[in-house]
Amino acid sequence: MRVRALFALAATVLALAVPLAGAAHADRTPADPTPVSRTPGDQPLPGYTIQNPPLPPAQVGGKPSLVKQGVHNHSGYIIEVPPKWNGKLALYAHGYRGQGFVLTVEPPPFGLRQRLLDQGYAWAASSYYRNGYDVRAGVLSTRDLAELFADEVGRPKQRLIVGVSMGGHVIGRSIEQFPRYYDGALPMCGVLGDHELFDYLLDYNLVAQDLAGVREYPVTDEYATVTVPKIMENLGLTGLTPGGPDTANERGKQFRSIAVNRTGGERPGDEESFAYWKAFPFTLAAPPVPGATLAEEPDQLSTNLFTWYTPNRPVNVNASVQRVRARNLPARLSNRLSQVPRINGRPGIPVLSLHNLGDMFVPFSMEQVYASEVARQHRSRFLVQRAIRAVEHCEFSAAEAGTAWDDLARWVDRGRRPAGDVVTKPGVVKRPDYGCRFSDRAAYDAGAGTRRLFPACP
Known part of the structure; x- marks a missing residue:
């Protein structure tokens, strides 16, 4: 599920074809992608190609950023570092790419690329080593890229992970698979309800x-x-x-x-x-x-x-x-790191999530499932969730995503848990003004996307 312009994304998600029938099959891909072939790590796995055209540096305070691109452990990657790096790294976990054999990389969406750089954060994004609904590839490739960043740029004093759609599944599992590795997480429109x-x-x-x-x-x-x-x-x-x-x-x-x-x-x-x-x-x-x-x-x-x-x-x-x-x-x-693994609701770091209230592709119920699992694990103090009044999948304005990022960053830095929405109480969710608190009023006033399918907020 790629995130670009809103309606480009809407067309993209239509490529997903999740069959509803078939004989039982094993999850045959090894946990470590390397044994699949003897292909060198600076090349994609057999059958794959990588599209990673040069990304022009961004201007940060009138100076260009440093951009590094290449292939690492069969995955394409982009690393971007601002002229005055604050020592912190944001890793971007992309969504579903379809079942094709072209691996692609993209910067963080919704204006987050420039926002991160302006605030002094470096960012890095991986194509993952496989396409398909392969969460394991996302978990491992993102961790590998963070380690490459440490070798190429320097070991960051803080790692935050941001992602969309299937990338939310990658995030939910990553922070449990490597519980002391990341410092904060921002899943948006995420598959936090896994299966x-x-x-x-x-x-x-x-x-x-x-x-x-x-x-x-x-x-x-x-x-x-x-x-x-x-x-x-x-x-x-x-x-x-x-x-x-x-x-x-x-x-x-x-x-x-x-x-x-x-x-x-x-x-x-x-x-x-x-x-x-x-x-x-x-x-x-x-x-x-x-x-x-x-x-x-x-x-x-x-x-x-x-x-x-x-x-x-x-x-x-x-x-x-x-x-x-x-x-x-x-x-x-199974609780192992499979291609479609479980998320157990055990965050140990600040997690702030965004979800569109009208999304019926990766539905709002994903947030409810995750909130319930986190509560059963007595970890609700680590979770803040926000409902956004839009219908498309991953339909967020730059203001909504940027505010969420800023609030997460302050939470990680200062320990102050930001405000959110209650998602598990039906009486609250059905209120006419539900989702108004964190939805971008300017986007509604402009008639952006599907905003006008909702009544105006009071």
Whole structure:
């Protein structure tokens, strides 16, 4: 999930294809990428190429930054250091790049690159050594890059890690995998609920099939072109648009309510968000790929055996929906650093997260899952979460991301925990003004992105 301009990102995320069916496969990639081949570390792994065009230095106080680029442990990288380095390093963890074989690197988005440099921070970003939904590659490549930075520039006195989408999964696992290595974390639109993202995508398709009276699991090559249009028609969703007439029939309304509840519960803008995202989760279903790894087919971890859907009227969905076991239960239960690893909710450093309230791709419920797990581990003092009133995936303004960064940096430096939103109390989340506190009013006033799908904040 690459972050560039907002609507470029929207097009990018459509490349994700998480199949919902297939035979159980092992997570076959070794924990250390080096044994995969005898390829030298300054080259990509076999089959991959790296696109890392020269990045022009930024101007910082009228002087150019120092930019270093290259290949390290099969990953492309960029390092940028301001003229007056404060001794601190921000590492950027990118999102999902698709299943292709071109590795790419990018600077921190949302204006953070210049903000970091202006504040004296150096930053570094890795392509990771593999594409796909490979969180392990992100965890290891980011750590490797931090060590390379120490060799090439100097050992930083502080390391913070920032990331988006799948990069949030990378962050959540990194700070548990290396608990004393990082000093602060800023996951944005992150997959902090790990496997439960894929449970939700499974739910979306199976519940829609059940309510529409059209069953196709495992899916076939005709699912997107033949079956999904039938589902949409049978539920009255074909003509549903954000802000338009409510065309959903009785079963369509039940499906919408179930989808809203699975993505964070009743909240401002929920019906408009559903209308915006209604078709997208269907596009993530694809026929199985024999021999696929977890990174290629993460849905082999997903299950709905114990999911209780609400509302359960007029159709008793909990009795009629198709129930699916996790096809790779050992991988789901394992706590090792797999390609799609668990996050246990054990941060030991300040974590400040941002999430779009209307996101139904990597839904707001990811924050609720993480908050609950952190609370069970008695570590809520380390976590601050903020809801942003926008519908797209990773739709943040420079002001929202920059304020979050500044607050995290002060928290790390001074130990003062900043303010956040309560995410786990339904009565709070459903309030009409929920998400207003940290959302950029100027972005709303300008009509940026999907902001106007929400009512104006008081």
